[in-house]
Amino acid sequence: METMISQCTANACTEPMENPFPTEYNWLERHNAIIVECKKKAPGMIFIGDSITHYFGGCPVDDIARGGEVWEQYYAPGNPVNMGCGWDRTQHMLWRLDNGCLDNIKPRLALVLAGTNNVLWEDSSAEEIAEGVRQISVRIRHKLPDTKILLSGILPFGEASECEKRSRIREINRIVSGFADNKNIFFVDAGAGFLNTDGSLKMELFVDGLHPNCDGYRLYAKTIEPTVALLLKK
DSSP: OGGGGGGOOOOGGGSOOOOOOOTTSOHHHHHHHHHHHHHHSOOSEEEEESHHHHTTOOSSOOSOOTTHHHHHHHTGGGOEEEOOOTTOOHHHHHHHIIIIITTTOOOSEEEEEOOHHHHHHOOOOHHHHHHHHHHHHHHHHHHOTTOEEEEEOOOOOSSOTTSHHHHHHHHHHHHHHTTOOSSSEEEEOOGGGGBOTTSOBOGGGBSSSSSBOHHHHHHHHHHHHHHHHHHHHO
């Protein structure tokens, strides 16, 4: 996988950058808290993502933890660190991984849920966003060669099944699923459970049509748990 880096074409999704917005959200403070948390304990699991991950639960502790009880049930025994940061796109996650978040740790598993904000805030193509996700996995493999990586498909958002963003999400997930070698890198798509049979969102699982509520996090954790358990066992 690392040998493919030189073949990548430059795009915004793969250029590491600090998060520039919003001014009322102290992104750098969150970043530093993650590094401190990793120094306090040797994490067995790390969760890399945006606000969907950030608001799940765990440490560093945040004012918002919509899936806190689910987090404790499924992940607390694995000594996890929540590296999710609100507003993050793939390029912001790359900056954080390059600037301390992966230093001096040896987790058994890294779960990555990335790309949602690229779809939400950018007109980047599915291929460009998927490449941003791939570069995240490249960083993890380079810095943490013994860590298994579980790439999570982007969860659906937006009411209409055939809206442009939902179509782009499906294509991103299709591409990202191809990055899995089922040896070091794995893929799981938990999105189907968040949809009705007509493709519309099950709004009862969301706070706002984008961020899961506690029931949404419970469904997500339950869906990915067989893969997580298998990788931790390995």
